[in-house]
Amino acid sequence: MASETSTVTALDAQILREWMDRHEDLIVIDVRSAAEFEAQHIRGSYNVPLPLLSEHTDELAARLGKRVVLVCQSGVRAEQARQRLGTAGIDTALVLTGGVPGFASAGGEVVRGAQRWDLERQVRMAAGTLVVGGLLAGKFVSPKLRLLAGAIGTGLTFSAATNTCAMGNMLSKMPWNKTAAEPTAESAIRQLPAA
Template sequence: MTNPAITALQPADLKERLANDEKIMVIDVRTPAEFETVHIKGAYNVPLSMLSEHTKEFAGRFADGAVLVCQSGARAEQARERLAAVGLETTTILAGGTDAYEKAGGDVVRGNQRWDMNRQVRMGAGSLVLAGFVGSRVVSRPVGFLSAAVGAGLVWSAVSNSCMMATVLSKAPWNKASVNPTLEATVRNIPTATGSVTVS
């Protein structure tokens, strides 16, 4: 009986392998602003939106293997699935994302501090639900439908594994990075060959 393929690398394992100078390509698929706030030392930023539009171009750069990273693992898994769809099977995801890596004692780089997107979405959704409830009591009962709309949006977010509120919030002024990477600059910064990444 064969064991199923392991598709996640544990944070402590990545920390140890990087400490041993293994040539592991770490690709962070969060937004440039999230990457600027905190990222794994030595990681390259390839936002999921960019990778989604140019999957084949990046697949050629990751042919020797890569560890895909995001905040918690969901976007990294989406990136892995997109790369697998164009024939690249040598990528894995970092279990628990950047937070788990830092908690495991991994080396991270910090920049301009801002709330992570998950926290911003919780604040936004909670505020809208509260506003809908209070508005239905103070202003007019139909304002309560705002709470229902947010609830429906959260259900759809879970079913589709996407988040419209996060997409909207990512365009807010406080979520803009000091430098927005272009496709050309991003591709140019990623080495063409690294040591292969295997998970055991």
């Protein structure tokens, strides 16, 4: 009977803490927005937001070595980044289990800045508000407005099925999610140590 081989793609926060002390060639890339990075990030990590990584995957991959750990809030965006880097030949990248909050909970050293809601919480609030608003408007204004709740539900289902989030992408462009230090492709690539 042939055994199936599986590729390890996740890394526990405690192991990352140990690696940070032992491996100088370790690169931790935070793929969240600059605002999320500014609010809290792992000390020594580099901010390369997922849209920027997706647009410049090959250029970024050329700067990376073999020991790459990708982080975000929960692991969803980091997994998307891992898959993108895999297409560019970086097939050893790992995703931090539990994201930045999990690392902080495990006693990892994080840098805290201006506090704001993380993007995933903003998505839940916006989706919930739109669903409730659509249902109330359907009851008191016009039954057709219930379609708003259905549209949001459909969008959330599509988001889960495709592992993408259009609402999150829209919310990330809002003024309260922007910082003065939003990285450009050039600054994101330049900040990384050469492989």
